[in-house]
Amino acid sequence: MALPRSIRDLSERFSSLPGVGPKLSNRIALYLSISNRKLASRLEDSLKDVTAKIRLCDNCFNVTDNESLCEICDDGQRDKSIILVVETPLELYSIEETGEYKGVYHVLHGIISPVNGIGPDEIRIRELLSRLKSDSDIKEIIFGLNPNLEGDSTSLYITNEIKDLDLDIKTTRLAKGIPTGSSIEYMSSQTLSDSLRRRDGVE
Ligand SMILES: [Zn+2]
Structure with a gap:
């Protein structure tokens, strides 16, 4: 029997992260779905935050949450x-x-x-x-x-x-x-x- 679909999907996303293989990604996906749902919701907030705010500096291309530089x-x-x-x-x-x-x-x-x-x-x-x-x-x-x-x-x-x-x-x-x-x-x-x-x- 395979893991439920939503956990498999989540695990598949983790496995595309640098350095994360299929075993570790399954473990993280299960941990977030069952053992630590508070962390899962914090991760959700942080991911929304970085995707909304982080951009590259207009001058040096460093990461920043400032407007231009x-x-x-x-x-x-x-x-x-x-x-x-x-x-x-x-x-x-x-x-x-x-x-x-x-x-x-x-x-x-x-x-x-x-x-x-x-x-x-x-x-x-x-x-x-x-x-x-x-x-x-x-x-x-x-x-x-x-x-x-x-x-x-x-x-x-x-x-x-x-x-x-x-x-x-x-x-x-x-x-x-x-x-x-x-x-x-x-x-x-x-x-x-x-x-x-x-x-x-x-x-
Ligand atoms: Zn800069």
């Missing part, structure tokens, strides 16, 4: 001459936790990955280049992308595009101290702070 872009104390480029808002928040970085960001929402059919036009590279063209105060771009083949080729692609613009902008990346294959999201604040301070130029 996120809190970082809107903050007069941040150094607008340095932009740290990240793949997703998760890396942005890991770097914010270090308390070390006072510049602003640009969230690409992806990484160039030919095997997955993701080219430069699928992520927010054009938007970054437009920012650089329209704001002559920008002096440095730091790549905070994960140290793997896709991260490196994305940094290189953007660096070449910036060179073509012929602007006086330095491109750097987090120091090589970050082990290859590791992920910025899971790095300690100390390691991240160090790699920010000791950043290298992108050739």
Whole structure:
């Protein structure tokens, strides 16, 4: 006998979440339907809330519930001459936790990955280049992308595009101290702070 239809439907939705397999999704669906209905209704409210309020910042594409600019872009104390480029808002928040970085960001929402059919036009590279063209105060771009083949080729692609613009902008990346294959999201604040301070130029 299979689980009732509505629980199966719910479980199927959970199984499309990153890192959730069919066993865990069944368990969560059952837990919410029988054991913790209060949590189920809170989840319902939270999901409605995020889908209604969360949008992307007009400037850096970070997540925000503000009208046009996120809190970082809107903050007069941040150094607008340095932009740290990240793949997703998760890396942005890991770097914010270090308390070390006072510049602003640009969230690409992806990484160039030919095997997955993701080219430069699928992520927010054009938007970054437009920012650089329209704001002559920008002096440095730091790549905070994960140290793997896709991260490196994305940094290189953007660096070449910036060179073509012929602007006086330095491109750097987090120091090589970050082990290859590791992920910025899971790095300690100390390691991240160090790699920010000791950043290298992108050739
Ligand atoms: Zn922003």
